[in-house]
Each structure stands twice: as structure tokens, then as C-alpha cells.
Amino acid sequence: MNATVHDEKVRAAATWLSEQHPVPAHVVNVIKAKFALTALQACEACKLAQEFRAEKRASA
Secondary structure (H helix, E strand, O other): OOHHHHHHHHHHHHHHHHOOOOOOOOHHHHHHHHHOOOHHHHHHHHHHHHHHHHHHHHHO
16 A cells, blocks of 8 residues: 555544544544554544644634
């Protein structure tokens, strides 16, 4: 797989996670399983989801 596919998967996971209220328990494991990511990619998705939430709050 190339970097673009990985980036798309991380972004998809981040988008999904940013819409979860409340955030699921053991979120890294959930994201890894749901989106077939590595632990590092799941952590990147968590960080990106936080940025998405912050942007959403700032624009509200």
C-alpha cells in the first residue's frame, strides 16, 4: 500500500472518531480493527480527530 491509501484511511478514521459522542472505550484498538490501521496510524487518527473537533467548535 502506498502513503496515500494510508493517509485516506487515517483521515476516514479521524472523521468517524470526531463524530463519536462519547468516544468509545479503548479507542485505539477500536480504530485499528475498524479501519485496519497500525497503532501509530490509529494514534494519528486520534490526533486528527481532536483537530477536527477543535475546528468544529471554533466555527460554531
